[in-house]
């Protein structure tokens with residue numbers, strides 16, 4: 225299952241956020257420690273989003289490649305020249321049956337939002353046909369790829385604006401679990417100032433202090449302060465703020 229990461233804090237280069245730490249997301253692409261539900265490496269592309277302008281409400285900018293992260297020279301090249309106070313990144317291990325390609329690589333970016341998903345919708349696509357059925361055709365046409373993650377992103381994006389980011393994730397996890405109870409739904413959403421995430425049948429860790437916040441599938445280093453997010457919980461984080469709340473879902477209990 226893919227690995228993802230969100231960073232908020234002092235300005236760093238995008239390259240540093242991807243490769244920094246003894247267990248960076250770069251390293252997790254070929255040596256993840258806690259893959260669940262199949263997959264051994266994350267070699268089906270990667271993506272990264274950042275926010276230019278030091279937290280002044282700028283839109284996110286994305287860079288994606290369908291090749292493994294270790295084979296893209298931008299990571300140790302041009303991305304060493306890009307600095308940001310906020311980064312969201314993902315390395316992909318495509319779920320069986322999902323299309324490959326750059327467009328299927330998270331994070332999906334729209335306006336100030338960047339979204340990633342670790343996991344899979346069980347029984348895709350039939351199990352969630354009911355959720356897609358009510359989406360306006362234009363939303364389906366705007367899906368970045370025909371993947372479970374892109375559908376989840378489409379459902380989340382529709383709610384943003386009317387709901388807080390945390391409420392949007394909570395609602396979509398609730399809907400998806402009701403339709404496909406054995407799904408793995410680690411969602412991650414950033415807007416350059418905050419990070420919202422869920423842990424549903426997959427690993428998630430957080431480390432927050434007064435100046436920075438990291439939310440990641442696996443801790444990116446061996447420093448103190450990492451907390452494992454318990455299954456069935458949601459996270460809201462930014463520097464100096466961490467809230468972990470239970471999700472109103474019971475999952476994984478169906479046969």
Ligand code: GLN
Pocket residue numbers: 225226227263316317318319322328341342343344345371372373
């Ligand atoms: N199901 C998603 C995809 O295929 C996410 C994959 C994963 O977490 N391994 O892109």
